[in-house]
Amino acid sequence: MLQLYSKHMEILAVVGTCFIMWNILSFLLFLYSMIQQYVIPCLLSRTKHLRQYGEWAVVTGATSGIGKAYAEELASYGVNIILISRNPEKLKNVSEAITATYGVKTRFVVADFSLGRKVYPDIKEALKDVDVGILVNNAGASNDYPQFTTEVPEDKLWEMININVAAAVMMVHIVLPGMVQRKRGAIVNVSSGTCCKPTPLLSVYSSTKSFIDHFSQGLHYEYASKGIFIQSLITYFVKTNLTELGKFLKSKPYFVLETKEYAHQAVRTIGISQRTAGHLSHSIQED
Ligand SMILES: NC(=O)c1ccc[n+]([C@@H]2O[C@H](COP(=O)([O-])OP(=O)(O)OC[C@H]3O[C@@H](n4cnc5c(N)ncnc54)[C@H](OP(=O)(O)O)[C@@H]3O)[C@@H](O)[C@H]2O)c1
Numbered sequence: 001m002l003q004l005y006s007k008h009m010e011i012l013a014v015v016g017t018c019f020i021m022w023n024i025l026s027f028l029l030f031l032y033s034m035i036q037q038y039v040i041p042c043l044l045s046r047t048k049h050l051r052q053y054g055e056w057a058v059v060t061g062a063t064s065g066i067g068k069a070y071a072e073e074l075a076s077y078g079v080n081i082i083l084i085s086r087n088p089e090k091l092k093n094v095s096e097a098i099t100a101t102y103g104v105k106t107r108f109v110v111a112d113f114s115l116g117r118k119v120y121p122d123i124k125e126a127l128k129d130v131d132v133g134i135l136v137n138n139a140g141a142s143n144d145y146p147q148f149t150t151e152v153p154e155d156k157l158w159e160m161i162n163i164n165v166a167a168a169v170m171m172v173h174i175v176l177p178g179m180v181q182r183k184r185g186a187i188v189n190v191s192s193g194t195c196c197k198p199t200p201l202l203s204v205y206s207s208t209k210s211f212i213d214h215f216s217q218g219l220h221y222e223y224a225s226k227g228i229f230i231q232s233l234i235t236y237f238v239k240t241n242l243t244e245l246g247k248f249l250k251s252k253p254y255f256v257l258e259t260k261e262y263a264h265q266a267v268r269t270i271g272i273s274q275r276t277a278g279h280l281s282h283s284i285q286e287d
Pocket of ligand 1: 235
């Protein structure tokens with residue numbers, strides 16, 4: 001009886017040791033990944049790196065929130081910016097402010113991605129012969145509030161599909177051939193933390209973000225060997241119009257980043273992390 005007991009204890013000790021070793025290994029891998037994603041980029045000059053992709057960056061949804069912060073952050077490295085959104089007045093104001101602050105060239109294209117196929121010929125024309133080094137597929141739409149899928153208005157469903165999915169695919173289709181020809185380029189596709197798990201009451205939104213994550217990983221396998229860097233950016237909470245209504249976020253402000261602090265770190269991961277939360281605090285939330 002005593003022998004059987006000590007045998008059990010030995011087995012438990014081996015299982016316990018394996019469990020502890022597994023956790024230590026996971027922690028060390030996490031630490032390594034954090035150093036690689038967030039510490040090393042701080043030690044390297046990113047200016048030369050970001051400018052080597054090409055003269056211009058195209059940012060969709062660049063008039064507010066994360067897109068605007070990305071446009072400003074990229075401009076701070078001397079990259080010229082092409083902004084794409086719906087509202088000409090906002091586009092003009094943001095473009096002028098970027099040129100005045102960072103001394104880079106800016107252009108803008110007015111496009112409403114919710115309208116589907118008809119907006120792309122104009123975008124294609126506007127980007128013809130432009131040395132686009134970086135594309136940030138950022139424009140996005142979400143539910144106005146969490147709701148059952150059958151209660152979401154049909155227009156809102158199409159909006160999410162057209163803006164989150166179709167626009168990202170079409171922008172890649174427009175910009176990527178030039179990048180491949182020049183053998184350089186980087187594409188950042190803005191996904192979301194909701195991509196990784198089913199998210200009831202935001203089912204369509206989270207599924208569109210899963211598409212973006214999956215799409216980005218597939219593109220990476222297709223185009224990495226052609227000199228193109230593709231990133232799936234798995235963003236968590238950032239303070240923007242999109243998250244304005246979230247009561248949960250108001251009660252947990254430490255989870256929520258300002259757009260500028262998010263973009264500052266996320267832009268540094270371009271060329272480094274193929275799939276990232278973009279900010280150390282978001283990576284910790286993710287883990
Ligand atoms: N904020 C977060 O916590 C969070 C978390 C995870 C993922 N994300 C993702 O991050 C991205 C940016 O979101 P955000 O929070 O920065 O949102 P935001 O502040 O609402 O900005 C959205 C941007 O997209 C543009 N836009 C909206 N509808 C458009 C349309 N139909 N056609 C063209 N442009 C359009 C808006 O400009 P106009 O109104 O001037 O057109 C604006 O510049 C989205 O893809 C979102 O899913 C955000």
